[in-house]
Amino acid sequence: MGYYERHVFFCCNQRSPDDPRGCCNAKGATRVRDYAKDKVKKLGLAGKGKVRINQSGCLDRCEEGPVVVVYPEGVWYTYVDEQDVDEIIQEHLVNGRIVERLRI
């Protein structure tokens, strides 16, 4: 097993508001990433050998954003809000089942 069992990266890139590409952070990425980090910690899932939640720079899937990627599987999701992230945490991080409805 790797240093983290699952390493989760939320794209939190912020672009200029008039940039036509948009960006994950304009769609709530930092807020939802903070929520995920807190939730994983409260569930006792955080730490070495377990789960790490990180922010990252632009993951370059802007049109599909906001996006998050879970390694080592390399499974990508989009999400609308905290409820979607709750489902990713419970299903993927706890139960090891990919959430197909959010997968991109």
Next chain:
Amino acid sequence: MGYYERHVFFCCNQRSPDDPRGCCNAKGATRVRDYAKDKVKKLGLAGKGKVRINQSGCLDRCEEGPVVVVYPEGVWYTYVDEQDVDEIIQEHLVNGRIVERLRI
């Protein structure tokens, strides 16, 4: 294969200078990450199905930093300078061989 063949995250966390834990960014992380991103692009390795270089928040291996992790393998490295990163790019990203001397 995943969206990226290899996805590389450089911890670029910056802490207060008087924080005893230190941080990767105080050891040149952003500069070296910028170098890696540019080099990978120049080598024609960047893009979907190939390599993505990203910055990330704190990866929580501060004492061993500066650190970088390569997924999906989940191989972690430390580095001193651009020469070390050249070796990681050539050996790991191009040739698929882990650079044991830099591995943590």
